[in-house]
Amino acid sequence: LAFLMNTFPAVRDRMLADPRFAFKLFVETGADAAMNTAMEIKQRGETFWDEFEFFACDQIAAFAVNTAILTICSPAIVLGNTTRSMRKLGELSAKANGATKLWYQTRKYIGKLPPNVFMLDPKLGLMAKLARGGATIVARGGQIFFVSTLCGTVGQATANSLMMLRRAAGKDKYSKAYAESIDDSVDPPVLDTGLLWGRFMCFSANIRQQLVIGGERAVEQFARGNRRLTNGATIAFRVFNNIKSGSDFNDF
Template sequence: MQAGGLLQIRSGLGGAQAQRRPCGRPQAQELAAAKGVSLPEDFAAAAASGGLRAAVLDTYCKLASGGFLTSWLVKALPAFRDRLIADRLFFFKVWAEVAIDSACATVAEVRKRGDEFWSEFEFYLSDLLVGLVLDVVLVTLIAPVAQPGRKTAQAVSGLKRYLGGLPSAVFQKSQPGRKWGVGDRAATYVKLGLEYSLAGIVCGFIGQGLANSIMLLKRKYGGASEHDVAVPPLVRTSLVWGMFMGLSSNTRYQIVFGLERLVDETIARRIPAAAYFTTLVIRFANNVVGGENFIDMARWAGVQ
């Protein structure tokens, strides 16, 4: 779903179609009230300053008056709300990523570690926990974000303004008034690579620290075993997570985004259910490759 266009909506009062132009604050509040929802503060500000996009308002009203979980999330978390408005499959993609990655990571770990799986169980646990957090980070950072209205001019540096105007993903579709060239898309790849690397380092440090603590406690109270492996270096392991996220994950998820966009603009227009099926298939293949890739990278770096 593209939230940038100004689509027609129904007012709920008279059933007549609203105009395609942005809604002013009184009109936006009236339409939201007719749907039984309150207008978020940032939406109200957008409506007052330049007009709230009709498509954004209509989609928000549908989400806010929908199921309990979705309704609560869009009201409580603006970051989740804006991504779900821009992409109707955002929530499904987060769920699919977490579920598929957990299963694929387990299969990949068992396959790669073989007979040493149980003696290296702490590595598996650390990889799984860190992976679950990073799954949400990966899907969230690369997801398109809905713009409620016209952007107001802000006193920000040239670099910050430039970075804020980049697409959310390398293969995001250009929109009216927002055209991105090859240089912009290359800059997006670098920007997301740095963000993914930072997330990987932080989560890797926490996850490996937990795994190391479990290893030391098990050996302290359970005794040493001939199958025990050396406790991995904490800092080096977190740096490996950063390298893996910035290079492998960044590249793979850009490709995933591009393939999903291709499906959305072709097959899914005729068969909407195809978008869900292909998302599962694409992300399953991506996680199989990523799970084995991380183990190989960790062993290459000498941390596992």
């Protein structure tokens, strides 16, 4: 935990706001890795080791995306009145004009939104809650789209590079049946794969993650310090979320 807090400020800020953040992150990424591994072994069957570079890169990219989504949608405590980036944004906004000023003001507005819809100010009226709730979902979706597209693109590009290196070393590195089916003229698409991840995660994963966080908050308020109950609920919510994610992604 000390390593995480010292190395990753975003994780540290969220662990300060939620002592169970590290546990939630472990369950989220661990459950996803376990279920992905089981599914990949089942689907790929005898070709699993022939396509291991794709499996490995997919696992690493999924870990990065799941970590980012949970981090984006979780509350944080930032030491000091404002973050350095927000102070700089305020300075730039004051000096800018036209479209540039509008861009900076939009960034400031997004920065003031809660991390998820279950942390809206209860004093707001119905219309204000709907407006800020919708803005929160869209803003978090935009962030998740960027991160997921980046991770998916880098992951696929890395897998393709490893595949080419492996083929260059000789087709004897594959099983005989798989080696005979290899078509060197066809490579899996890189950008299309990244955009596929981005489109799916920005809506489906965004909504599901916010619902999971809302469910956890409700259980925490009901349990009142009962660690077994809250941890059990987290495991149940997040395992179900990963099962649903895998099913939805296959349909998508």
